[in-house]
Amino acid sequence: MDARRNRDAVIAAAIRILATDPEASMRQIAAESGVARITVYRHFPTREHLIQALIDLVVEQERAVVTTAITPDATAAEVFDRLGPGIIRVGERYRFLDSRSGSVTDAPLRHPAADEPLLMWLIGAAERGELRTDLPPEWMYAMIHGLGRAANEEVLVGRRTAAEAGRLLAGTLTHAFVAGRARSATSPE
Template identity: 30%
Template sequence: MTAVETGVRARTRRAILDAAIERLTKQPNASLADIAAAANVGRTTVHRYFPERADLIDAISADALEKVAHATSRARTDEGTATAALTRLCQEYFEFGDLFMLIFTMPDLLTREEWQEESEDDRRLLRLIERGHGEGTIDADMPAAWVQSLLWSVLYTAWEQVREARMPKHEALTLCLRTVAKAVTP
């Protein structure tokens, strides 16, 4: 396979994944044919990349975990104050609202083994929160696991507000960051 063929395959795969995320977020029972139409490819093309719906779900799950890893890395959780790093992390995660809304609302995704195990990214977030406890920038009476759940809950609320067209994205992000900051401040 040439580099051009590999690039075309990667772009087609990405288009199918993006269309699947967008479509399944709005219609969880969307068929592979619906996803093919949303990706502007034929149904046989979708089946070539993802023979079964389960294969597509596997790919979405792996894509989400990869995006979390990249976002966590971009947030530079070891730099600056813990609250500044937590703000950067919220901003990074916020960009993947559709993907996370899909993960949180599709039981066959959230109950998968890879989502049940604590990942290195989870541990980085917990270490960040514990660092904030130590430096006095995050309320030490709030356990790290509580703050972690709080972060995901507030992000979910922000994404839901955007998805339901109740709020512009920038406003939802601003309120998300403000809520997290106020909640964790000692």
């Protein structure tokens, strides 16, 4: 029980301190967590191990956003309306990880699990005719990640508030992917 509590304290401290100082040392994180440095290193032998734990947490929270957005009676537009703001909330909390190339937003794309909830929903929604048929679900999955990253960047640089970015992302996803909302990607201008 103490081991889990100590690990959680380190993770929580890392989130707080890295949000203001992405280059903070393990020593600073240990001090912020109230856990002895030796205990921190027992859980996270290197800074990269800690960063990977944070990345895993992001992926877990992104999956939770998707799972919450998808309800049996929801239309595709309703799912996207929930998904947009949820993606922004997770991105805001972990924006300090976004500057790390190939980490947070790229992790699910490299090896999407067969049970990846967003990909599974996209496949099912496409099969039910709720989404465009001219775009493969795997393509939509990759584009949602890319658009989510771009939307979070808009918030990060101050061009959009989180609320605006969430709303715009939801609208973009709806118009891009919901059947009957956009022109075919293969149709001529």
